[in-house]
Amino acid sequence: MMDHDEALRIVYDAIDVVNRQLPASKRLHKSPDTVIVGAGGSLDSLGIVTFVILLEEKVGEAFGTTVQLLDEQMLVEDSPFQSIGALTHYIATRAM
Amino acid sequence: MSRSERLYFIADFNVETLARYVANTTLADAETALAPPGPIMPALAAGPPGPDWSAVVWTRPETTIEAFRRALTCHEIDLDRALDEVRAYAAAIAQFAARARSVFVPIWVSPPFERGLGMLDYRPGIGQAQLLARMNLALADALRNHPSVFVLDAGRWFASAGSRGWSQKLWYATKSPFTSAVIEHAASDIGAALDGIAGRARRLVMLDLDNVLWGGVVGEVGWTGITLGGHDHVGEAFADFQRALKTLAARGVQLALVSRNDEATALEAIDRHPEMQLRRGDFAGWRINWEDKARNIADLLAELNLGSESAVFVDDSAIERARVRSAIPDVLVPEWPEDPARFREALGSLRCFDSPFLTGEDRTRTTMFAAERSRRSGLVAVASVEEWLESLDIRVTVEPLADGNLDRAAQLFNKTNQMNLATRRLSKPELEVWAAAPEHCLLTFRVCDRFGDSGLTGIVGLRFEGSEAHLVDFLLSCRVMGRHVEEAMLHVAVAQCRARRASTLRAEFRPTARNNPCLDFLRRSGLRAAAAAAENVFIWNASQPYERPRSVTVLDQTGVATALDP
Numbered sequence: 140m141m142d143h144d145e146a147l148r149i150v151y152d153a154i155d156v157v158n159r160q161l162p163a164s165k166r167l168h169k170s171p172d173t174v175i176v177g178a179g180g181s182l183d184s185l186g187i188v189t190f191v192i193l194l195e196e197k198v199g200e201a202f203g204t205t206v207q208l209l210d211e212q213m214l215v216e217d218s219p220f221q222s223i224g225a226l227t228h229y230i231a232t233r234a235m
Numbered sequence: 236m237s238r239s240e241r242l243y244f245i246a247d248f249n250v251e252t253l254a255r256y257v258a259n260t261t262l263a264d265a266e267t268a269l270a271p272p273g274p275i276m277p278a279l280a281a282g283p284p285g286p287d288w289s290a291v292v293w294t295r296p297e298t299t300i301e302a303f304r305r306a307l308t309c310h311e312i313d314l315d316r317a318l319d320e321v322r323a324y325a326a327a328i329a330q331f332a333a334r335a336r337s338v339f340v341p342i343w344v345s346p347p348f349e350r351g352l353g354m355l356d357y358r359p360g361i362g363q364a365q366l367l368a369r370m371n372l373a374l375a376d377a378l379r380n381h382p383s384v385f386v387l388d389a390g391r392w393f394a395s396a397g398s399r400g401w402s403q404k405l406w407y408a409t410k411s412p413f414t415s416a417v418i419e420h421a422a423s424d425i426g427a428a429l430d431g432i433a434g435r436a437r438r439l440v441m442l443d444l445d446n447v448l449w450g451g452v453v454g455e456v457g458w459t460g461i462t463l464g465g466h467d468h469v470g471e472a473f474a475d476f477q478r479a480l481k482t483l484a485a486r487g488v489q490l491a492l493v494s495r496n497d498e499a500t501a502l503e504a505i506d507r508h509p510e511m512q513l514r515r516g517d518f519a520g521w522r523i524n525w526e527d528k529a530r531n532i533a534d535l536l537a538e539l540n541l542g543s544e545s546a547v548f549v550d551d552s553a554i555e556r557a558r559v560r561s562a563i564p565d566v567l568v569p570e571w572p573e574d575p576a577r578f579r580e581a582l583g584s585l586r587c588f589d590s591p592f593l594t595g596e597d598r599t600r601t602t603m604f605a606a607e608r609s610r611r612s613g614l615v616a617v618a619s620v621e622e623w624l625e626s627l628d629i630r631v632t633v634e635p636l637a638d639g640n641l642d643r644a645a646q647l648f649n650k651t652n653q654m655n656l657a658t659r660r661l662s663k664p665e666l667e668v669w670a671a672a673p674e675h676c677l678l679t680f681r682v683c684d685r686f687g688d689s690g691l692t693g694i695v696g697l698r699f700e701g702s703e704a705h706l707v708d709f710l711l712s713c714r715v716m717g718r719h720v721e722e723a724m725l726h727v728a729v730a731q732c733r734a735r736r737a738s739t740l741r742a743e744f745r746p747t748a749r750n751n752p753c754l755d756f757l758r759r760s761g762l763r764a765a766a767a768a769a770e771n772v773f774i775w776n777a778s779q780p781y782e783r784p785r786s787v788t789v790l791d792q793t794g795v796a797t798a799l800d801p
Contacts, residue, residue, distance in 0.1 A: 156415045160255040185251060188408045193415060196399055209408065 141202070146231035149201060150223055153194045157186060171224030191220070198230060206233070240429050243290040243335075245270040245278045247298045249411040253291070253418050261426035275299060279327040282334040289337040289432075291425060292328055293389075295412070296343035296367060299324055303370065306363050307349075314359075317366060318373045325377030332384045336662060337432055337591075339425055340378070341389035342371040346401045346412070382642075382663040385428055385591070392420035427586035433660060434649035437567060437587040439519070439541055440483065441532060443550040444494040444501055448513065449473050450575065453504045454496055464510025472575040477512035479579045484517060487597025488588050491539070492521035493531050493548070519607075528555050529562035540713030542652060542749060547587060591663075594643040596690035603714065606687035624718055624786040627684040631693075631723045632790040636670040636677045643691040644679050647712060652749035654716050654756065656709035656742060674699050676731055677708070678793065680724055682715045689715050695728045704728075704737035704777065709753070719784035721756050727789060729781035730796035737777055744771040 151169050158166040165181040167173050174180040176187055191209045198206045208230075219229030240262050244250045254267040268288075270278040275294055283290050297304040302317035332338040345351070345367060356362040375386045393400040396416035406412040413421075430436060445452045450462030450469055464474040484490050490513065494501060501523045505515055520538055522531035528550070536543055543565035550556050551571055560568045572581050590597070636644055645663040652658070661669065670677035680693030692715045696708030706728060711721055732740045742762060744754050757773045758764075761781070765772035775781060780800035783789055791797040 156419075159260040159419070160252055160415070162259050185249070185409055189252060189405070189415065192402060192405050192408065195404075196402075196414070200399075209404070 141231045143227065143231045145201065146227045147223075149197045149230065150194065150227050153190055153197055154223075156193055157182070157190045160186070160189070167223075169223070171222060171227070173223045174221060175223065175226060176218060176220040187220075194226075194230075239264040239266060240433075241266045241268075241285070241288045241336075242425075242429075243268050243270065243283045243288045244293070245275060245290060246293045247275055247295055248293075248406075248413075249409050250291070250293060252409075252411055252413075252415070253293075253421055256415075256418055256422040257425060261422040262429065276324075276327055279331040282331055286334060287336055289339070289429060290331070290335050291339045291341075292331070293341045293421075294343070296345070296370060299343075300370060303363075303366060306366055312360055312363075312366055314366065314369065317370055321370050321373040322377050325374055328378065328384060329381045332381050333664075335383070337383045337385065337429075339385050339387050339428060340374070341387045341392075341421065342374070343367055344389050344393055346403075347393070347398060348401070382591075382645075387421075387424055387428070389421065392417045392424070395420050423586055424589075427589040428591075430587070431589035432591050432649065432662065434652075435544070436590050436650075437488070437547050437585075438545045438650075439489045439491060439536075439539065440480065440547045440549060441491045441493045441535065441566075442480070443552070443555070444492060444496055444504075444523070446551045446575075447549060447571075447578075448477060449504070449508075449511075454500055458500075458504035458508050461504060461508065463508055469575055470510070472578060474510055474512055476575065476578040476582065479582050481512055481517065483582070483588065486588065486593065487590070489519040489539070490517055491519050491535055492523060493528050493535065493550075494521075494523045495525055495528070496523050498523040527558075529559050532559060532563060532566065540653070540716060547585065549582075590646070591649075592642045592646045594646060594690075596643055596646075599688075599690070603687055603689055607714065621786070627686070627718065627786070628788075629682065629684045629718055629720065629786055630788045630790055631720055631727075632681040632683075632792065633727050633796060634679050634681065634792045636666070636679060640679050640691055641667065644677075644694060647691065647694055647710060648708075651710040651712060652747070653713050653752040654709075654711040654721065655747075655750045656753055656757075657707060657745045658747050658750060659708060669696070675707075676735075678727060678731070680711075680720065680727075682718075682720055684718075693720060693724050695724050695731075697728060697731055699735055699737055702736070702738045704732040704735070704740045706740060706742035709742065716752065719787050722760065722781075722784040723787040723789055725760060725762075725775075726781045726783040726800060727791065727796040729775055729777055729779075730791075730800040731793075732775075732777040733780065733800065734795045740775040740777050741765070742773045742775075744773070746771065 154167050154169055167181065175182065182190060188209065195206055195208050219225045242257060242265055244254050244267065251269060254269055258265050258267045268284055297307055300317055300320045302313045302320055306312045328338060328340060351363040352361060356364040359365055378384045378386060396414065399414055400417040401412055402414045405414060442448060450473055451460060453461050462470045462473060464470050480490055502515065505511055520535050522535050532548060536546060543563045547567045548559050549571060556568045559566055567587055569581065569585060572578065634640060641663055645666050648661050648666060669675055676697040678695045679691050682689040682692050692712035694708055694710050698705040698707050709724065711724065729740055742757060744757055762773035762775045764770055765774050789796050
């Protein structure tokens with residue numbers, strides 16, 4: 140299991156990269172409540188996929204293994220991608 | 236004068252991430268547009284959205300060159316056919332470029348996981364890597380005579396991104412094979428290229444001495460005690476950094492020193508240490524004293540006639556960096572590594588020096604500034620500025636625009652800020668077209684004196700309409716300003732008017748944030764202001780010659796100024 144702070148750092152690193160591709164008004168705030176996928180989110184489909192694959196790479200680099208985050212579960216109602224907080228928790232518990 | 240860029244993207248993959256990065260980070264005010272999805276050649280044939288658009292044309296080799304696609308599947312390599320296809324592709328890019336401002340073409344790169352034929356991959360006639368290298372060279376060769384087309388070394392973007400530059404997963408999911416790491420390098424290089432074309436490249440690096448050019452504090456250990464060169468990995472790193480700076484100077488970027496030190500002690504180290512790669516003559520100027528560095532930088536910029544947006548400041552002290560950033564925000568102050576082994580890399584990663592040309596003037600700029608220091612020391616020795624100017628034996632050679640001076644003329648057009656009447660920014664092709672019009676006259680001015688050759692440093696552009704001549708362009712490099720070259724250029728401009736029977740020369744000053752020196756000159760030039768309501772318009776009655784300044788000899792290849800108004 141990954142340390143929560145380490146998971147949060149990885150998520151924020153990925154947000155930094157994706158934010159550089161977004162106009163200032165659409166940039167993701169580094170806050171647990173920020174929505175990634177779903178109503179109120181500012182990423183379009185290209186942005187979401189870019190973010191998730193980037194996150195996969197960063198988690199993989201941190202743990203020296205591959206992880207699969209990009210799947211259809213991203214879009215379900217209680218998806219871990221709904222908010223940064225939920226995503227951080229999901230990564231911290233899933234990355235072994 | 237800066238202007239917002241317009242950048243059009245043509246690619247055979249989903250290039251939207253790059254367009255977004257450029258528009259939102261690299262060039263925050265840029266307007267971007269993507270070519271409609273589909274084959275490349277029709278998109279090239281359709282041209283850009285308008286003539287003021289630049290473009291990025293980025294393709295993958297296997298979708299652009301059929302012979303390469305076949306080679307990837309281990310079919311026999313047909314080099315001739317591959318190169319024919321490359322030349323056809325280049326011809327389409329060239330036709331597109333004729334309707335665009337500038338075009339950037341990243342070279343073709345193979346994914347790092349494609350090992351081809353392994354040890355045979357660079358064998359001619361067999362290897363895919365060898366074929367790809369030949370294709371890239373053929374592409375660059377075919378585009379070499381199209382000055383607005385720039386073939387970019389995409390290989391460096393992938394090398395910098397490491398093994399994470401390419402993502403098959405991203406390709407399958409988004410039809411973009413390149414990760415954000417590569418996209419960011421690409422966007423930065425494209426931004427640097429656009430900055431260079433627009434004349435926004437930096438031209439001066441100001442350096443601290445202790446623990447930047449050498450290790451240790453020279454004031455404490457003396458020149459024999461500093462760490463530089465020799466059989467020592469730290470000393471080697473400093474010497475190597477100096478060599479990199481010297482190479483930068485050979486590109487036309489000037490070097491200067493801003494250091495808290497005793498001047499005599501520091502200069503002794505520069506002059507006497509056997510491992511110094513940079514000597515006194517390599518620096519356009521210096522301020523070595525105990526004053527505030529921000530003040531020293533401002534003084535040095537004034538001495539060199541450069542704006543703060545032209546300068547980079549390198550210092551190992553975070554406090555000094557913060558001070559300069561705060562006091563002179565336009566000076567670029569990069570974060571600087573503590574480890575000297577990383578200095579060369581830190582310098583090389585700065586993307587602020589890119590220029591679309593490399594001219595003879597660039598290569599000899601350091602020599603020219605050393606000569607300028609000699610001139611200024613002469614100024615102290617003589618009684619008056621006029622006597623000093625006469626002692627310089629200034630000669631101005633007038634030449635029409637020609638193939639031999641086109642590069643430098645276009646560079647001057649896009650870099651000159653201060654003595655610039657209209658600050659028109661024209662690319663080489665645009666300049667050629669303008670100068671070729673029968674109602675236009677474009678003259679270049681080379682300046683030399685007894686200390687050295689300053690090169691092509693002035694341009695006059697005239698447009699003739701009936702009995703009136705318009706001074707469209709009047710620009711002079713800051714390195715020769717204030718030596719009556721400005722008056723000599725007006726002398727030649729008026730002579731051209733008289734030769735073409737224009738009765739009036741009219742100059743309209745277009746203000747920018749930087750060109751006030753031009754307005755100051757016009758006000759003292761003897762030209763009269765047209766009217767109170769048009770205070771930026773100046774007139775000369777061309778029935779009268781404009782007197783040539785006594786301290787300047789005009790060598791006129793057009794034969795007009797010397798024949799009509801000697």
